[in-house]
Amino acid sequence: MRIISYVLLIAVVVMMSACRGSLQQNASSELFVYNNTTGALIANAGTRGAITMNVGDTRQLRVMRRVTDEAEGTTTTNVTTDADYNTSNPGVVTVGNNDTSFAGLITATGLGTAVIDVVVHDPEDPTTDDTASIDINVVP
Numbered sequence: 001m002r003i004i005s006y007v008l009l010i011a012v013v014v015m016m017s018a019c020r021g022s023l024q025q026n027a028s029s030e031l032f033v034y035n036n037t038t039g040a041l042i043a044n045a046g047t048r049g050a051i052t053m054n055v056g057d058t059r060q061l062r063v064m065r066r067v068t069d070e071a072e073g074t075t076t077t078n079v080t081t082d083a084d085y086n087t088s089n090p091g092v093v094t095v096g097n098n099d100t101s102f103a104g105l106i107t108a109t110g111l112g113t114a115v116i117d118v119v120v121h122d123p124e125d126p127t128t129d130d131t132a133s134i135d136i137n138v139v140p
Contacts, residue, residue, distance in 0.1 A: 027069040031079075031130040033118055036060040036104075042134055043118075049134035053093075053108040061085075061095075061104035065120055065130060079120050080104045089114035093136045108138040 033043045043049025068074045081103045085095035092114040096102025122128040
């Protein structure tokens, strides 16, 4: 009787794992990066954004993540404070990180060009990231 209980327990665990995996495979997600002040879409996964700024200007980003799952439908969440922000040239622009109250705040610090990559790690699948990129041109 004990062996049958163990076999049934293992079967249930395997079935639950299979179901969870199939739900994740049927889900998709995408990032949308907006100008927080104007609400204008700047970039998403399929469209690289571009911003021109003057030295000393700031721009606050708002990052939204849309998840579509066949079983649960579509949800959109503000992930501005969860995103990682990476700049290719901190001498041109800096970006507030997610561990500060300035998350997503771009500051133009010098003349030139830089790329900001916005990355959100999927909490349910650590091997999957949602990304968007923005080209920044800073002028006098």
